[in-house]
Amino acid sequence: MKILVVVASKHQTTAEIGDAIVEELRAAGHQARRVAPADVRSLAGIDAVVLGSAVYMTQWMEPMRALVADRAEELRRLPVWVFSCGLAGLASGQVQDPARASGLIRQLDPVAVTTFKGRLDAATLGLRERAVTRMGGAAEGDYREWDTIRAWARGIAAHLGERLAEAG
Numbered sequence: 001m002k003i004l005v006v007v008a009s010k011h012q013t014t015a016e017i018g019d020a021i022v023e024e025l026r027a028a029g030h031q032a033r034r035v036a037p038a039d040v041r042s043l044a045g046i047d048a049v050v051l052g053s054a055v056y057m058t059q060w061m062e063p064m065r066a067l068v069a070d071r072a073e074e075l076r077r078l079p080v081w082v083f084s085c086g087l088a089g090l091a092s093g094q095v096q097d098p099a100r101a102s103g104l105i106r107q108l109d110p111v112a113v114t115t116f117k118g119r120l121d122a123a124t125l126g127l128r129e130r131a132v133t134r135m136g137g138a139a140e141g142d143y144r145e146w147d148t149i150r151a152w153a154r155g156i157a158a159h160l161g162e163r164l165a166e167a168g
């Protein structure tokens with residue numbers, strides 16, 4: 001099946017998660033590619049969509065919010081998987097779902113929704129970003145759990161494989 005993996009990322013952490021998802025989908029025999037939200041032109045011929053956004057100040061990045069606002073109707077007609085990438089709540093060992101994205105996500109009626117732990121690298125942040133993360137008490141580090149991410153992607157591949165088999 002043809003799967004579009006749409007990823008909004010500022011410092012590449014979420015983009016790299018998108019790439020791992022694309023790899024797993026391709027390994028399972030699907031056609032997949034990653035694009036930025038602003039580069040989504042037509043969804044014609046696309047069989048499924050994975051949407052992923054980094055979380056800033058408890059919400060999805062603006063280009064992803066704009067895409068969902070503009071294309072919710074069209075997206076709802078396709079099987080959609082959704083992930084967020086953030087660090088909220090890491091101190092308690094749990095990444096929280098991005099509170100302010102939940103309304104958007106509901107509009108999409110996704111097959112599955114998840115939040116992956118991201119990365120905080122002070123060297124890549126601007127002054128303002130550093131101040132915000134210091135205030136939030138976030139510790140630097142790459143918290144991405146590649147096995148979890150890849151397993152989630154394989155679940156998508158399997159689900160779509162079954163749909164294909166059912167369609168005969």
Ligand SMILES: Cc1cc2nc3c(=O)[nH]c(=O)nc-3n(C[C@H](O)[C@H](O)[C@H](O)COP(=O)(O)O)c2cc1C
Nearest residue numbers: 009010011012013014054057058086087088118119
């Ligand atoms: C200024 C700033 C604000 C952030 N706000 C949140 C937040 O509200 N919730 C959250 O879960 N993560 C938050 N994060 C963590 C980012 O989501 C995390 O660093 C993510 O991996 C960034 O992905 P990217 O490299 O793809 O942009 C914030 C990070 C920065 C630098």
